[in-house]
Amino acid sequence: EGGSNVEVLECFTNLGPIQDFCVVDLERQGQGQVVTCSGTLKDGSLRVVRNGIGIDEQAQVELPGIKGLWNLRDSFAAEFDKYLVQSFIGETRVLEISEEELGETELDGFEHAAQTIWCGNVLGDCLCQVTEKSLRLVSCSMKALVEEWSPGGG
Structure with missing residues (x-):
């Protein structure tokens, strides 16, 4: 009856723009989590992405400097x-x-x-x-x- 066929199932916080990120094991459980440096200026923040991604590390190389x-x-x-x-x-x-x-x-x-x-x-x-x-x-x-x-x- 003129209504919408679209139903919001879930809402997610926008992390953009992501200026930088790293993968860390914050809880030392062998499961990597992504920590992002998100936003700009006074609205900048660090965010931890705990679910919704799969991390498959292919290699790790130390590059000092x-x-x-x-x-x-x-x-x-x-x-x-x-x-x-x-x-x-x-x-x-x-x-x-x-x-x-x-x-x-x-x-x-x-x-x-x-x-x-x-x-x-x-x-x-x-x-x-x-x-x-x-x-x-x-x-x-x-x-x-x-x-x-x-x-x-x-």
Whole structure:
């Protein structure tokens, strides 16, 4: 009779935007829980996700001093990731994903002797790397630096 056919079964708190997260075993029961750093500014909070997710840890690697980690595809349209970029103070390391192994490699056009602040796949089939001193665009197809921008002094 003009009523809605939709019935609310359950409500969930919105955790977005999630700025960061980690998996921990808070109750030491061998069951990982996700702790999120959610929200922004005065509405920011830490949230523990206790149910609704399944965690299947594939590997755990200690990386002392790591400042950032990004996944990259070898082309903008690629379905799967090909590289893991690791940022440390004063250097950037790249791991190549092949079959079921990771191996260290060099990405031509990347600045490996500087800390990466951000990197990612961008339109134009390029990889973008941001360091303290420059922004670099690397062609995925040519595997070479195509453009570099550095801020002017002052």
